[in-house]
Amino acid sequence: MKAVGLRKYFPIKGGVLGTTKGYVYAVDNVNITIYKGETLGLVGESGCGKTTLGRVLIDLITPTSGTLMFNGSKSLNNLDGGQFEEIGKEYSEISSNKINEIRQEEKKIIEKYGIKDIYRTKGKKKREFRKKVQIVFQDPVSSLDPRMLIKDVVAEPLYVNKVAKGEKARKMVLDLLSEIGLNEDHLYRFPHEFSGGQRQRIAFARAIITRPDFIVLDEPTSALDVSVQAQILNLLKEMQKKYGMTYLFISHNLAVIRSVSDRVAVMYLGKIVEQAATDDLFEFPIHPYTQALLSAIPIPDPKLKRNRIVLSGDVPSPANPPSGCRFHTRCRFATQLCKEKEPELVETKPGHLVACHYAEDILKSESKLHGIKRSTMDEIEEIEKNLQINNEAK
Amino acid sequence: MQEISTDKFNKEEVVLKVSKLKTQFFVYDGIVKAIEDVSLTLHRGEVLGIVGETGCGKSVTAYSITKLIPDPPGRIVSGQIFLGNLNILRNIDKEAKILTDRKRVKIKRNTRLIKRNELFFNQIRGKYISMIFQEPMAALNPVYTIEDQIIETLVLHKRSYILEVAQGAAKSIDKLIKFRQTMEEDQDINPEKVADLREYKPDIEKDFQGPLKEELFKLADSNKGTVSFLKHLDLLIEEGKIYNKKPQKYDRILNLDRQMDNLRVELLKETDEMKVNSMEKKLANYSKKINLIKLSKQLKRNKKDPIILEARRESFGLLETVNIADAYGILKRYPHELSGGMLQRVVISIALANEPEILIADEPTTALDVTVQAQILEIMRQLQKNRGTSIILITHDLGVIAEMCDRVAVMYAGNIVEVGNVNEVFHNPKHPYTIGLLSSIPRIDNPDKKLKSIPGTVPNLINPPNGCRFNPRCPMAFEKCRIDVPVHIEVSPNHVVACHLFNGTEVSDY
Numbered sequence: 001m002k003a004v005g006l007r008k009y010f011p012i013k014g015g016v017l018g019t020t021k022g023y024v025y026a027v028d029n030v031n032i033t034i035y036k037g038e039t040l041g042l043v044g045e046s047g048c049g050k051t052t053l054g055r056v057l058i059d060l061i062t063p064t065s066g067t068l069m070f071n072g073s074k075s076l077n078n079l080d081g082g083q084f085e086e087i088g089k090e091y092s093e094i095s096s097n098k099i100n101e102i103r104q105e106e107k108k109i110i111e112k113y114g115i116k117d118i119y120r121t122k123g124k125k126k127r128e129f130r131k132k133v134q135i136v137f138q139d140p141v142s143s144l145d146p147r148m149l150i151k152d153v154v155a156e157p158l159y160v161n162k163v164a165k166g167e168k169a170r171k172m173v174l175d176l177l178s179e180i181g182l183n184e185d186h187l188y189r190f191p192h193e194f195s196g197g198q199r200q201r202i203a204f205a206r207a208i209i210t211r212p213d214f215i216v217l218d219e220p221t222s223a224l225d226v227s228v229q230a231q232i233l234n235l236l237k238e239m240q241k242k243y244g245m246t247y248l249f250i251s252h253n254l255a256v257i258r259s260v261s262d263r264v265a266v267m268y269l270g271k272i273v274e275q276a277a278t279d280d281l282f283e284f285p286i287h288p289y290t291q292a293l294l295s296a297i298p299i300p301d302p303k304l305k306r307n308r309i310v311l312s313g314d315v316p317s318p319a320n321p322p323s324g325c326r327f328h329t330r331c332r333f334a335t336q337l338c339k340e341k342e343p344e345l346v347e348t349k350p351g352h353l354v355a356c357h358y359a360e361d362i363l364k365s366e367s368k369l370h371g372i373k374r375s376t377m378d379e380i381e382e383i384e385k386n387l388q389i390n391n392e393a394k
Numbered sequence: 395m396q397e398i399s400t401d402k403f404n405k406e407e408v409v410l411k412v413s414k415l416k417t418q419f420f421v422y423d424g425i426v427k428a429i430e431d432v433s434l435t436l437h438r439g440e441v442l443g444i445v446g447e448t449g450c451g452k453s454v455t456a457y458s459i460t461k462l463i464p465d466p467p468g469r470i471v472s473g474q475i476f477l478g479n480l481n482i483l484r485n486i487d488k489e490a491k492i493l494t495d496r497k498r499v500k501i502k503r504n505t506r507l508i509k510r511n512e513l514f515f516n517q518i519r520g521k522y523i524s525m526i527f528q529e530p531m532a533a534l535n536p537v538y539t540i541e542d543q544i545i546e547t548l549v550l551h552k553r554s555y556i557l558e559v560a561q562g563a564a565k566s567i568d569k570l571i572k573f574r575q576t577m578e579e580d581q582d583i584n585p586e587k588v589a590d591l592r593e594y595k596p597d598i599e600k601d602f603q604g605p606l607k608e609e610l611f612k613l614a615d616s617n618k619g620t621v622s623f624l625k626h627l628d629l630l631i632e633e634g635k636i637y638n639k640k641p642q643k644y645d646r647i648l649n650l651d652r653q654m655d656n657l658r659v660e661l662l663k664e665t666d667e668m669k670v671n672s673m674e675k676k677l678a679n680y681s682k683k684i685n686l687i688k689l690s691k692q693l694k695r696n697k698k699d700p701i702i703l704e705a706r707r708e709s710f711g712l713l714e715t716v717n718i719a720d721a722y723g724i725l726k727r728y729p730h731e732l733s734g735g736m737l738q739r740v741v742i743s744i745a746l747a748n749e750p751e752i753l754i755a756d757e758p759t760t761a762l763d764v765t766v767q768a769q770i771l772e773i774m775r776q777l778q779k780n781r782g783t784s785i786i787l788i789t790h791d792l793g794v795i796a797e798m799c800d801r802v803a804v805m806y807a808g809n810i811v812e813v814g815n816v817n818e819v820f821h822n823p824k825h826p827y828t829i830g831l832l833s834s835i836p837r838i839d840n841p842d843k844k845l846k847s848i849p850g851t852v853p854n855l856i857n858p859p860n861g862c863r864f865n866p867r868c869p870m871a872f873e874k875c876r877i878d879v880p881v882h883i884e885v886s887p888n889h890v891v892a893c894h895l896f897n898g899t900e901v902s903d904y
Contacts, residue, residue, distance in 0.1 A: 226831065282841075297793065297838055299797075300796045302799075302816040314733045
């Protein structure tokens with residue numbers, strides 16, 4: 001999957017006539033590529049646009065502009081995002097006229113290269129796409145219809161996509177439920193009879209019953225307790241291995257992101273500021289925001305003492321983002337250049353994209369990096385083993 | 395390794411002691427046994443963490459200590475909570491009688507006693523013990539400005555100090571005006587020179603005395619810039635002028651407040667039951683006199699009052715200590731105008747307004763982003779270091795516990811299952827639940843770790859399992875676990891576990 005030049009601006013309506021007063025820059029000119037079978041982690045603080053990006057990628061929200069190519073598109077490989085990125089770059093403020101201009105320019109490029117853009121398809125082809133992408137929402141309480149039985153909840157995608165019905169559908173549901181740790185008794189119950197972890201399992205079952213290629217997991221474990229979170233994470237990993245699905249894992253919990261993803265993208269105010277392979281990003285973060293973010297996570301080990309970068313202030317409002325680099329208001333290294341010019345996402349190291357004017361300099365002074373090294377220590381496991389042995393001896 | 399953190403606080407001095415606390419909720423379906431036998435000890439200057447899953451009774455413990463359990467449906471059934479020498483649950487069994495007749499449970503309340511206890515406890519809550527709530531938006535009243543809400547606690551508990559400062563300002567008003575003039579001139583001549591406000595300390599030492607001097611020192615030390623200092627001085631001068639108009643009236647109020655302050659201090663030390671009762675009555679009557687509705691009306695109309703002006707100045711200073719930018723502007727705002735991090739700072743500043751000895755923080759950072767969480771934890775750490783406050787930190791985030799706490803208590807289904815030094819509990823956990831909890835969290839520094847989940851879910855507390863409440867989920871459960879409730883056993887010094895797997899001496903203080 002490849003998405004280029006994605007933008008989503010939510011208009012702010014106001015006044016008596018409901019005229020548009022401004023725009024919330026939720027996702028602003030984002031290029032993202034997700035490879036088959038991988039898990040891409042998407043992190044960022046609340047309000048940075050990660051959920052919006054996830055929903056735009058499966059066309060749950062129609063973007064203001066942008067192009068999305070899903071597997072099978074021939075032109076996927078020989079196209080780089082450059083041309084799309086250039087469009088509309090000179091505009092600092094957006095109005096409805098400018099949005100139209102951006103769209104028209106985009107259309108020209110699409111026609112020139114003969115790209116199959118998902119956002120511009122209709123009817124049968126769109127339905128085909130919908131079958132292949134799915135989403136699991138954050139809150140398992142509100143994402144399941146309280147008046148539907150579990151068998152209907154899970155089977156609904158089958159009916160909608162006309163995959164199966166009747167006895168066949170029932171059998172598929174039953175097979176899947178037993179796979180994810182529920183049984184036949186649960187078929188005729190309502191969502192409120194389940195615990196949070198079970199509900200999230202059901203939501204996940206509903207997402208994977210049509211065997212989609214791509215699933216957006218929008219903070220699937222943030223409403224759950226740690227012991228249940230571990231169950232769900234293990235289930236997600238297991239299912240991915242089994243069916244070869246591709247995940248976009250959205251979360252603000254960096255520990256979870258590190259344990260599930262292959263690559264990680266860090267978002268700040270509607271922009272991707274850093275993108276790299278998981279270990280590379282966590283051990284050698286380059287963007288000052290990523291460094292601060294990593295140093296802010298409390299690690300559950302009282303012996304560990306770390307240097308901490310404490311950012312001042314809050315995330316600025318996405319309706320009125322700072323000029324130039326959006327992070328310059330809170331950045332340690334900010335200079336005049338950062339205020340004026342917006343940095344581009346460039347490859348600083350192989351496979352490591354950073355959007356910062358001083359990425360090279362930061363990389364050179366490697367001693368100052370605030371990464372988290374891998375450790376293989378696992379005392380807890382040993383203690384558990386000893387306890388087990390003692391208990392058996394008793 | 396484990397000795398380091400014990401040195402930080404004085405082991406002898408116990409500020410809060412909870413023993414055999416039992417809180418239940420009487421609902422339609424039955425009795426929810428939310429807390430069954432919780433004992434805790436909090437030493438001076440210590441940070442005690444409480445961890446556990448949702449519904450394990452962490453918050454109920456906190457609410458029980460501050461007597462904020464909503465009644466009905468909840469009631470503290472039995473137990474003792476000592477603040478110093480005072481048992482705040484002294485007549486809890488007289489407050490209500492619980493009658494069980496066949497299946498129904500009836501509660502007969504002694505309303506007069508409950509009301510009196512409540513009025514008395516208003517004097518303690520917020521002064522000696524205060525609380526930071528999880529949801530800052532819900533903890534603040536949306537229809538009052540930030541200023542009103544901070545002033546409320548200050549006026550309730552800190553009146554004598556406030557009036558003393560105002561009195562000081564009134565007495566040395568000429569010197570204050572002169573001091574302000576020299577400061578302003580200094581800034582005009584050489585803006586660089588006044589960057590360090592500590593240079594003014596000798597001048598303050600020479601000219602002022604008493605609480606006023608303390609306040610000015612505090613301002614000079616905090617070093618928040620000349621603009622803020624001048625603003626403080628303006629307010630001080632204004633309140634001094636008003637005080638001077640009716641000095642006798644305010645002196646009289648000050649005397650009364652001082653008496654009450656002495657009474658409160660005595661109360662925490664007194665052990666004689668009869669005397670405690672009469673003191674409680676007196677304080678309860680006094681608390682009746684301060685009418686909150688009247689107070690807020692006073693805020694709106696009669697702003698020319700030295701108490702209110704000084705309280706406003708203090709709240710301005712408080713907001714500065716929690717690093718809010720443009721603190722004076724924020725005072726006039728309403729809660730919905732601020733972001734989550736800012737609101738949590740306001741809540742913290744309210745909790746710390748009276749410099750309490752005990753601070754209970756109930757999931758203070760759960761609703762916040764990681765970068766903001768780091769800021770808030772930093773503020774709490776600073777305050778704890780500077781003032782020596784004892785903190786009970788309730789959270790489900792083990793990372794926060796590891797970073798902030800000296801000791802940690804692990805709770806499961808209304809019981810404390812393990813208490814100990816943070817290093818001990820994290821690196822040498824004993825209870826199977828603690829082990830399960832620690833091995834189920836994804837570690838950012840160890841991503842390849844296989845996550846082990848604890849099977850099953852937290853039990854329903856209306857019908858909790860017999861014996862050890864963890865036995866249905868415990869991988870090591872055996873016959874005895876299903877029958878007997880485990881007692882608390884000291885496995886090593888300062889490390890207490892409630893589990894049948896271990897042998898050791900039984901302890902009741904931990």
